[in-house]
Amino acid sequence: MWSYIKWSLLSLAFLPSACSQNTTGVHVTNPEFDQRLSRILRFSVPVVSVDSFYDHKKDFFILDTRTPEEYQVSHIRGAQYMNFSNPDYTVLRDIPKERPIVVYCSVGYRSEKIGEDLQKRGFSKVFNLYGSIFEWVNEGHPVVNSTGEVTQKVHTYNKRWSQYVYHPAIKKIW
Incomplete structure (x- = not known):
């Protein structure tokens, strides 16, 4: 009987963390944005923080999974x-299956779906940029436009999602 009670109490102690979707330890700077991401992502693809990615960017093959219009307004250099x-x-035909790949979109939902496809295709080191391009610019990292010039514009998909780009220098376009 004691072991049953002990097991039940332990189960209750770990229940909140088991129910939380984001158990990765990776977060964005805005708590409201972080909660929103935790609700829309399945975390089926490992996430990487903007800081970790920025520090090792040259080691990754980078894929921008947004619409053509979003990409043309701005994207992470090298994506x-x-x-x-x-x-x-076919953009991946010369990329070894074990090469680290980072996928991103506006917030991470679309890139997670592409990441899942990449995993199914045998790519073993696929990471979703947590907070995606929104968090990238929120943390002050540069983006470039279609001609490769640094820009302060970011396509925020629509007005509702634009609330999660809060860096004062960024001009939101939708």
Whole structure:
């Protein structure tokens, strides 16, 4: 009987963390944005923080999974474009299956879906940039436009999602 009670109490102690979707230890700076991400992501693809990615960016193959319009407004320098709605996997034909890949979109939902596809295709080191391009610019990292010039513009998908880009220098476009 004691072991049953002890097991029940331990189960209750760990229940809140088991029910939380984001058990990765990776968070964005805005708690409201972090809660929103925790509700929309499944965490089926390992996440990487903006800081960790920034420190090792040169080691990753980077895929931007947004729409053509979003990518043209701005993207992370060095990112290859892969349209979420019509992905062209030929951009990966020369990429070894064990090469680390970071996928991103506006907030991480679309990139998570592409990341799942990449995992199914045998890529073993796929990471979703947590908070995606929104958190990237919120933390003050540069983005470039279609001609490769640094820009302060970010396509925020729509007005509702634009609330999660809060860096004062960023001009929101939707």
